[in-house]
Amino acid sequence: MTGYDRPALIAAARQSIRKGSKSFAAASRLFDRTTRERVWLLYAWCRACDDIADEQEHGRAMVHGPIGTRLAPENRLATIRTLTELAMAGEKTGAPAFDALGLLMREVALTRVMVEDVLAGFALDADDWRPRSEADMLRYCYHVAGAVGVMMAAVMGVPADDEDTLDRACDLGIAFQLGNIVRDVWEDDAQGRCYLPVEWLVEADIPPGEVTKPHYRKALVPLVARACALAREYEASARVGAARLTFRQRWAVLSAANIYGAIARKVERLGPHAWDHRVSTGKAEKAGLVLAALGEARRGPVPAPNPTLSRSGLVAAAR
Structure with a gap:
């Protein structure tokens, strides 16, 4: 047992790909069910990392608070790294997209x-x-x-x-x-x-x-x-x-x-x-x-x- 609520993570990942990429969502429907769900999980993590790095919501600009409240790029990268490290260690993150990676790494041979x-790509942009x-x-x-x-x-x-x-x-x-x-x-x-x-x-x-x-x-x-x-x-x-x-x-x-x-x-x-x-x-x-x-x-x-x-x-x- 992984300790993850798989159905809930799958549902959240499916919603993420629907919001974030109509092209990938369309192509993913052609996979068998197991592969399709795993593709959604991977997409959810990638999308969440992108959104944190660019301060967006599914690729769209977010409404920001007062000037000075935005995180610096290096702080956004640190957030991505911390949540990803927790996910790879099998720890619950409280963020469905990162828990999706944790679940996925226990189902397939990701390293x-x-x-x-x-x-490393997010690090390049942060620099x-x-x-x-x-x-x-x-x-x-x-x-x-x-x-x-x-x-x-x-x-x-x-x-x-x-x-x-x-x-x-x-x-x-x-x-x-x-x-x-x-x-x-x-x-x-x-x-x-x-x-x-x-x-x-x-x-x-x-x-x-x-x-x-x-x-x-x-x-x-x-x-x-x-x-x-x-x-x-x-x-x-x-x-x-x-x-x-x-x-x-x-x-x-x-x-x-x-x-x-x-x-x-x-x-x-x-x-x-x-x-x-x-x-x-x-x-x-x-x-x-x-x-x-x-x-x-x-x-x-x-x-x-x-x-x-x-x-x-x-x-x-x-x-």
Whole structure:
């Protein structure tokens, strides 16, 4: 017995994914019940960490109190670390999303290293870190999304010694995050952040802090195309790994790949108008992408190599 109220934690996690991500919620319905519930538990912890780090509520801005009452980034990170440490130790935290991680770690083969690699991404943001090179950007993508992909693969039963499949699960997370980076250029800039490499901006003659200025939009478009090309490379690798999963798992993963890949493709296609409004996919479009994934799940994947900078290289850089 774990001492956790599993049904209550599952219900809270399900509500979290419904509020926080319509895309992941849609894809998660394709899993078998046990995997689906575990995916919700993992999502709930990731979402809670994101919300604490950014002082948000399911990705949306919170109403703050008087000036001076907001926690400093390092204090938010300390909160995330403390609650996560308690969860990994099997202690009740009083926070359902962190208890969800505690329960999950007692049901599947998640490791402390997997969790710490995700926490390292929050540490980068707390330090106001910026990627200087393409490798730096990919390292960031690894921590905030690729490492989550590794945890997701473990939740789906991929053994710890299946390094290539774990690498390719990581690749899908990296592809997702590259899509987020190009979609959210304006939103990140409003928060004083930019995840496009400094070296890319210098090559395009875009001064630091001016990436969203109207007269630099045309110069920004080739950089977005470059990031989207990287995303396609990582996504193609991930599809090879997905073929090794059970059918329902494969369908769910390919559906998520289609939905998130569509967002990056829209941003690239819109060019300088990509940030006139937030790019998303509607219900009908999602349904079509899920249906397309069904056909893809029944066929073998197109062969694709691992990207030049894969999980092992990114982990080495992080260490």
